[in-house]
Every structure is written in C-alpha cells, then in structure tokens.
Amino acid sequence: MADQTVSGGGAGLVSVPAASGATARWARRAEALALPLGALVVGLLAFGLFLLALGKSPVQFYELVYKAGFGTWFSWQNTLSRAAPLLFAALCVALPARLGLMIIGGEGAIVLGGVAAGGIGAAVAGWPGAIAMPVMAVFAMLAGGAWIGAVGALRQKRGVNETISSLLMAYIAIAVMNHLVEGPLRDPASLNKPSTAPLPEALRIGEMPGMDVHYGFLIGVICCVISWVLIEKTTWGFAARLVGGNVRAAQIQGLPVGWLLIGFTALGGAFAGLAGMIEVSAVQGSANGSLAAGYGYAGILVAFLARHNGIAIIPVAILIGGMEASSGLIQRRMDLPDATVLVLEGFVFVAILLSETLYGRFKAFSPERWRTA
Amino acid sequence: MTDTDIGLWGVPLAILGGAIRVSTPFLFVSLGECLTERSGRINLGLEGTLVFGAMAGYAIAYETGSAWAGVLAAAIAGSVFGLVHGFMCSLPRVNDIAIGIALMLLGMGLAFFFGKPYIQPVAPDLPAIEFGLWSDLPQVQAALRVNVLFLIGAALAVFLWWVFRATRVGLIVRVVGDSTDAARAMGLRPNQVRIASTAVGGALAGVAGSYLSLYYPGSWNEGISSGQGLMAVALVIFARWNPINCFLAAMLFGGAGALGPALQSVGVTSGYYLFYAAPYVLTLGMLIATSSTTRALTGAPGELSITK
Numbered sequence: 001m002a003d004q005t006v007s008g009g010g011a012g013l014v015s016v017p018a019a020s021g022a023t024a025r026w027a028r029r030a031e032a033l034a035l036p037l038g039a040l041v042v043g044l045l046a047f048g049l050f051l052l053a054l055g056k057s058p059v060q061f062y063e064l065v066y067k068a069g070f071g072t073w074f075s076w077q078n079t080l081s082r083a084a085p086l087l088f089a090a091l092c093v094a095l096p097a098r099l100g101l102m103i104i105g106g107e108g109a110i111v112l113g114g115v116a117a118g119g120i121g122a123a124v125a126g127w128p129g130a131i132a133m134p135v136m137a138v139f140a141m142l143a144g145g146a147w148i149g150a151v152g153a154l155r156q157k158r159g160v161n162e163t164i165s166s167l168l169m170a171y172i173a174i175a176v177m178n179h180l181v182e183g184p185l186r187d188p189a190s191l192n193k194p195s196t197a198p199l200p201e202a203l204r205i206g207e208m209p210g211m212d213v214h215y216g217f218l219i220g221v222i223c224c225v226i227s228w229v230l231i232e233k234t235t236w237g238f239a240a241r242l243v244g245g246n247v248r249a250a251q252i253q254g255l256p257v258g259w260l261l262i263g264f265t266a267l268g269g270a271f272a273g274l275a276g277m278i279e280v281s282a283v284q285g286s287a288n289g290s291l292a293a294g295y296g297y298a299g300i301l302v303a304f305l306a307r308h309n310g311i312a313i314i315p316v317a318i319l320i321g322g323m324e325a326s327s328g329l330i331q332r333r334m335d336l337p338d339a340t341v342l343v344l345e346g347f348v349f350v351a352i353l354l355s356e357t358l359y360g361r362f363k364a365f366s367p368e369r370w371r372t373a
Numbered sequence: 374m375t376d377t378d379i380g381l382w383g384v385p386l387a388i389l390g391g392a393i394r395v396s397t398p399f400l401f402v403s404l405g406e407c408l409t410e411r412s413g414r415i416n417l418g419l420e421g422t423l424v425f426g427a428m429a430g431y432a433i434a435y436e437t438g439s440a441w442a443g444v445l446a447a448a449i450a451g452s453v454f455g456l457v458h459g460f461m462c463s464l465p466r467v468n469d470i471a472i473g474i475a476l477m478l479l480g481m482g483l484a485f486f487f488g489k490p491y492i493q494p495v496a497p498d499l500p501a502i503e504f505g506l507w508s509d510l511p512q513v514q515a516a517l518r519v520n521v522l523f524l525i526g527a528a529l530a531v532f533l534w535w536v537f538r539a540t541r542v543g544l545i546v547r548v549v550g551d552s553t554d555a556a557r558a559m560g561l562r563p564n565q566v567r568i569a570s571t572a573v574g575g576a577l578a579g580v581a582g583s584y585l586s587l588y589y590p591g592s593w594n595e596g597i598s599s600g601q602g603l604m605a606v607a608l609v610i611f612a613r614w615n616p617i618n619c620f621l622a623a624m625l626f627g628g629a630g631a632l633g634p635a636l637q638s639v640g641v642t643s644g645y646y647l648f649y650a651a652p653y654v655l656t657l658g659m660l661i662a663t664s665s666t667t668r669a670l671t672g673a674p675g676e677l678s679i680t681k
Contacts, residue, residue: 104474159666163417163470164607168653168660171600175650182646297478304471339485346479350461353471357464 023367031365035355036307043351047344056334068329069322077212083321084213084282085110087220088275089299090317091227092148094308095268096162098231099261100244103151105166106272107296108173109144113273114280115177116143118196118287119185121203121280129202136203137277144273145266147173152265156258162265174292181288195288205282216278221314223271228310240264272296298324301349320345383512384635390516391631392624393523394589398423398581399623400526402605403612404533405577407619409455410609411537412570413550413563413676414462417473419578420602421480422454426582428488431593434583435496443496444522444583451579452572454480459568469678477602491593499588522584526620529577533616546570550674578602604656611659613672629655 048058069079092106117140124132151169154160187197205215231237240260243250250257275295280287302320306312327341363369402419409416416422426447434443458476462469502524505517537543549556549566556563581601586593608626612618633648 102470102474154661157666158661158664160660160664161610163474164603165657165660167600167603168607168657171653172650172657175646175653179644179646183643300474301478337486337489339482339489342478342482343486344482346475346482349475349478350472353467353475354461354464356466356468359466 027365027367031359031362032307034365035358036305036352039351039355040305040348042355043348044344046351047347050343050347056336060334061330064330064333065323065326068326074212075322075325078325079318079322080211080213080217081321082325083317084217084220085275085279085293085295086299086302086317086321087217087224087313088271088278089295090302090306090313091223091299091310092144092268092272092296093300093303094306094310094313095227095231095271096148096152096261096265097303097308098237098244099240099264100247101152101155101261101265102163103148103166103265103268104163104300105151105168105170105173105296106148106268106299107292107294108166108170109147109269109272110276110279110296111177111291112147112173113140113144113276114284114291115180115185115196115276115287116140116273117277117280118199119180121199122185122187122197122286125197125200125203132203133205133281136281137274140273140277141270142273144276145270148269148272149262149266151269152262155265156261170296177287177291178289185287187286190286190288193288195284195286198286199281203281204285205278214278214282216275216282219274219278220317223274224310224313226310227267227271231310236260236263272299298345301345304349305352381639383639386512386516387635387638388628388631390512390518391635392628393516393519394627395630396623396627397520397523397526397584397589398601399605399608399626400523400530400620401577401581401584402602403608403619403623404526404529404616405451405574405581406606406609407574407612407614407616408533408546408577409567409571409574410677411550411614411674412546412567413553413674414459414469414567414571415473415606415678416455416458416476416571416574417470417603417606418454418458418476418480419473419575419605420598420600421477421484422451422575422578423480423582423585423602424598425454425480425484426451426579427586427597428484428491428582428593429579430583431496431586432488432491434587435491435494438497440497440499440587443587444499444580447579447583448576449579451582452576454579455572455575456568458575459564459571462571463564463568485595488593488595492595495592496587498591499584501588520584520588522580522588526623530616530620537616547674550676552675578605581605600653604652607656607660611656611663614674615672626652626655 044062048061051058051061068075070076089106089110092109093103096103117136120136120139121132124135147169148166151162151166154165155162181196182194185196186194207214208218231240239250239255242253242255243257243260247257276291279291284290298320302313302316306316323341323344327338330336330340331338360366402423406416406419429450430443430447433446434440454476458472461467461472499520499522501518501520503514503517504519505514508514537547545561545566548559549561549563553563556566582598585597590597604626608622609619612622629652632651633645636648637645
C-alpha cells in the first residue's frame with residue numbers, strides 16, 4: 001500500500017519538466033524519511049498526552065525509556081537482544097508487503113520454526129554444532145517458509161485474503177506447537193513447563209565477542225541487508241515491486257506473478273522461522289510455549305514504520321526493542337502496567353498509517369510545484 | 374461425568390450447548406462486521422474492540438454492580454473504536470485493512486492497560502434462561518441454559534436482514550457499499566454512512582466482548598479472546614453478507630469451538646490442543662472453499678477492498 005502511493009507520486013513527476021529527475025528523486029527520498037519520522041514524533045507526543053491525562057509524567061516516561069533502552073552499554077545490549085527477533089518478524093511482513101500482500105501471521109512461522117529447530121535439535125543432539133545448527137536452521141526456515149508460503153499460494157491459487165488466512169494460520173500454528181511440545185516432542189523431564197529436550201551446549205548460539213548480545217542479532221542484520229539488496233538491486237526484486245505496483249501490468253509484461261508471490265511470501269516466512277530457531281537456540285534452550293511471545297505482532301509495527309524497507313528495519317527494530325526493554329523499569333518506577341508499551345506502540349502505529357494521507361501534500365517535497373506556484 | 378451417565382450422547386449434547394454458548398460472541402461481531410462491510414469498509418480491528426469491550430464491560434459491571442450497565446459500557450466503548458476507525462479511513466489514501474490491524478493492537482493494549490486492576494475481582498454475571506427444566510438430565514439442562522444476549526443476537530440477525538431488505542436505511546447502506554459514485558450521484562455522503570456503519574459495528578463487537586467477560590467464560594483476563602473478532606470477519610465472507618446466514622455460520626463456528634471441551638468431558642484427552650484448533654481450521658477451510666480468483670463473490674459489496 002505504502003509503495004503504491006510513493007510510486008504514484010513518482011509517476012506524476014515524470015510528466016512535469018520543471019524539476020530535474022535528480023531533484024525530484026531527492027525530494028521524494030526526503031519526503032519518505034521526513035513523514036515517517038514526523039509521524040513517529042506525533043505518535044510519541046500523543047502518547048505523552050495520554051499519560052498526562054492519567055496524571056503521569058510523560059517527561060519521566062521518556063527519560064526512563066531512554067535510560068533503560070539506550071542510556072548505558074548494559075541497556076544497549078538488552079535492547080539489541082530484544083531487537084533480534086523483531087528484525088526477522090518485520091521481514092516476514094515487509095517482503096510480502098512489497099508485492100502488495102499484507103501478512104500479519106508471522107507469529108505462526110516463528111513458533112513452528114522454533115518447534116522444528118527444537119525437535120530436530122533434540123534428535124541430532126550428538127552431532128557437532130557446526131553441522132547440527134545449520135541443519136536446525138534449514139528445518140526451521142523450511143517450516144516457516146512452507147507456512148507463510150502456503151498463505152501466498154492460497155492467495156494466488158484461490159484468491160483467499162492473505163491477512164485473514166495468515167492470522168488464522170498463526171492460531172493453528174500455536175495449537176500445533178502446544179500439541180507437539182506437550183505430546184510427541186515433550187521431554188518427560190520438563191514437568192512445570194512442557195518443553196522439548198534441552199539442547200546441549202554445542203547447539204546453543206553463543207554471544208558475540210565482547211558483548212552480552214547473541215549472534216542472532218548479527219544474523220538478523222545480515223538478513224535485512226540481503227532482503228534490501230534482493231528487493232532494490234536485483235531483477236527479481238524489480239519484478240516483485242512491479243507486482244506490488246500493478247498486478248495487471250506485471251502479468252501483461254509476462255512476469256511469473258504466481259511464483260513471485262509464493263517465493264517472496266515463503267522467503268518472509270523462512271526468515272520468521274529462523275527467528276524461532278534463534279529464539280530456541282540462543283535464548284530458551286528448548287522449544288516451549290514461550291515462543292508465542294508476540295514478536296510477530298511487534299514485527300508488523302516495525303515493518304510499517306520502516307515502510308517495508310529492509311535497511312530501515314534495522315534502526316526501527318532497535319528503537320522498538322529499546323521501548324520493550326524499558327518496560328520493566330517503567331512498571332517499577334511509574335507504577336504503570338506492563339501493557340504500557342503496547343499502548344505506546346499502538347499510538348505510533350496509528351500515527352504512521354495516518355501519515356500516508358500526507359504524501360504529496362507538502363510543497364517542499366514536490367519540486368514540480370515549485371515553479372508553477 | 375456427573376451423577377447421571379449418558380455416555381457418548383454427552384458429546385453431541387455438549388456440542389449443542391457449547392454452540393449456543395460459544396456462538397454468541399461470533400454472532401454479535403459478525404452482525405456488526407456484516408453491517409460495516411455492507412457499507413464498503415472492512416474493520417479488522419474488531420478483535421481489539423472485542424477485547425476492550427470485554428474489559429470495559431467487566432470493569433463497569435464490577436463498579437456499578439449491574440451486568441447490563443457493563444454491556445452498555447462495552448457497546449459505547451466499541452462504538453468509539455468504530456468511530457475512530459471510520460474517521461481515519463475517510464482520509465484519502467489511508468488503508469482500512471492496515472488501520473484495522475493498528476486498532477486491533479491498540480485496542481488490546483488499552484484493554485490490558487486499563488484492565489490490570491480487574492483481573493482479580495468478581496463482577497456480576499449476565500442472566501440466563503433455563504429452557505431445559507422439563508428434563509431430569511443435568512446435561513440437558515446445562516445445554517439448554519441460554520443467555521439472554523444470545524436471544525437478542527438472534528432477533529438482531531432477523532432485524533438486520535429486514536433492515537437491509539425492506540428499509541430506506543438498509544438501501545442507503547447497500548448503495549454506498551456497492552458504488553461510491555452511485556451514492557454520490559444520489560446525493561448521499563458515503564463517508565458519513567460508512568462512519569456510522571463502522572460505529573454500530575464496533576458497538577456490536579463491544580457487546581460480544583462483554584458477553585465473554587460477563588457470561589462465558591465469565592471473567593476478565595488477558596487471554597479472554599481467542600481470535601473470535603477476527604474469525605467473525607472471515608465468517609461474514611462465508612455468510613455472503615447475509616445476516617441470517619451469519620447466525621447459522623456463528624452456530625456452526627460455536628459448535629466447532631465446543632468440540633474440544635466436549636470431547637474432553639467424555640475423557641478424550643489425546644490431541645487435546647488440535648481440537649482447540651478446530652474453529653480456525655474450519656474458518657480457513659470455509660475461506661478456501663468460498664474464495665475464487667476468477668469470479669466475484671456473489672453478494673459481495675462492490676466497494677469492499679478485501680474482495681477486489
């Protein structure tokens with residue numbers, strides 16, 4: 001959706017000779033940066049008013065978010081660890097979104113990827129880590145990719161709305177996870193919290209040198225960069241963007257629309273599945289109910305804030321990760337419930353979506369209107 | 374089982390009783406969404422509205438001591454969410470599906486935020502009518518204990534069907550939903566009609582939420598909804614935007630939702646979680662069976678983004 005408005009504005013610029021192509025391009029980039037940032041600020045201010053209305057201090061709130069999320073090296077490490085799953089979850093929304101699909105059930109691919117990794121990991125516990133971990137990652141990506149790829153295929157083959165089907169499949173995935181973790185894959189030793197067998201130390205993803213952040217964050221950043229290159233710099237990505245802009249035109253051009261839809265949804269799902277594997281291998285140590293922690297839903301916000309751009313996802317995920325990292329301190333210091341961060345995210349989300357209406361409204365970002373006025 | 378053992382007959386009976394109990398929230402949300410979609414908008418945020426309605430209804434019922442005050446509060450809260458959705462979607466280039474997702478997350482966040490103090494206290498329940506007193510079997514009595522809201526919802530389905538079919542208001546909503554241009558040509562204001570339809574739809578979703586927290590399961594907690602608000606959106610498509618069909622589909626979904634607990638009550642415990650997935654699998658199956666890439670869905674409002 002977002003991209004259609006941007007490309008729509010671009011199409012308008014072509015016919016106007018007043019501004020050179022380069023100026024128009026830079027103006028458009030400035031608009032694409034300024035409007036989301038402006039919307040972010042408006043969302044944060046609106047949440048500040050919400051806090052004021054409740055008799056809490058917004059200044060204290062944002063000070064605490066800064067302190068707990070970004071104030072010290074310790075809090076930065078916490079923030080980066082929390083950002084790691086958001087990177088993958090956002091890719092699961094952003095990649096299909098570039099083809100015009102709104103997939104919001106990444107949570108399902110995350111939990112299934114986690115269960116696949118936990119189950120395979122328990123089966124290959126004796127293998128050396130250098131072989132077993134890639135095997136776990138591959139199975140997790142296959143599980144997640146098949147799950148979300150099926151959503152894309154249903155959309156392509158049967159015209160099933162992908163937003164609804166993906167969320168329904170997320171509920172089904174969580175039921176499947178509970179069934180597997182409490183049934184066939186359950187480690188008999190896990191009494192209070194049903195889990196798969198704990199992974200041996202060799203199959204655990206460790207921390208990056210010199211910091212308390214696991215390698216999952218680095219892998220996530222690499223996946224974001226790969227996605228950006230794929231979408232912005234390759235023929236496949238160009239074809240995908242064409243599908244997102246105008247399906248009919250893409251079909252007339254002879255592009256394999258069906259394969260593009262299924263391929264990019266499956267790739268998004270594979271990234272989400274990888275998030276599940278990392279959550280199991282780096283954080284939990286086994287697959288269990290904690291996999292359904294809502295990363296998939298926070299990822300939707302990250303993707304929309306980043307306007308479905310792979311590189312932009314990285315700073316946005318860190319920002320949201322920092323907000324979530326501050327939740328505990330805010331609960332203790334300000335006596336606010338743990339859902340406070342959810343409300344803040346909701347405000348920011350709404351503000352971002354409302355900013356869509358402003359594209360092309362500001363003269364400063366529309367060089368073609370500079371002369372005529 | 375209880376004192377009188379009726380063996381496997383307990384399963385269909387429990388499913389019938391469960392269908393009546395579980396279907397009520399589906400019924401209200403789907404009737405509300407049916408109205409909204411008939412006007413040409415889709416509100417995916419009803420899941421958030423439902424959860425907020427559950428919280429608001431429970432909190433007000435607890436504070437006032439009256440369950441019906443809670444239902445009213447939930448309806449008002451729901452209509453506010455609907456109004457917000459309606460106004461936002463009236464802005465150019467703002468996408469109704471995306472706004473729905475955002476309001477779903479915001480509604481749930483706000484419900485958890487304000488609902489924290491109400492997780493422990495006990496609020497009054499909504500009244501139920503005993504239709505099963507003729508029978509000596511406690512299972513039959515339990516199955517036929519019908520909540521008043523279910524009856525109101527059933528009546529509402531017929532009423533809404535009549536409104537769409539035979540009234541001026543119904544015609545206006547249908548025209549706006551089928552063609553913005555035709556509605557403008559008739560001198561109607563499509564955005565106002567859609568905002569009003571979304572507000573009423575939100576109010577009904579709020580009532581559905583209050584049923585969850587005030588009758589079945591009958592308490593407020595953060596896991597109160599298991600996607601009923603969202604499934605109802607798919608249910609409306611399956612019901613072909615017809616309120617009477619919405620009622621039948623809600624009963625079907627309620628029955629599917631009651632399958633897990635019913636089987637558990639007769640001792641079937643393996644695959645317990647998979648039976649809980651039955652309503653989602655059923656919804657997905659319905660969607661797959663009724664969608665098509667080649668022909669427009671019969672009965673679909675022309676302006677609806679989800680079927681284009």
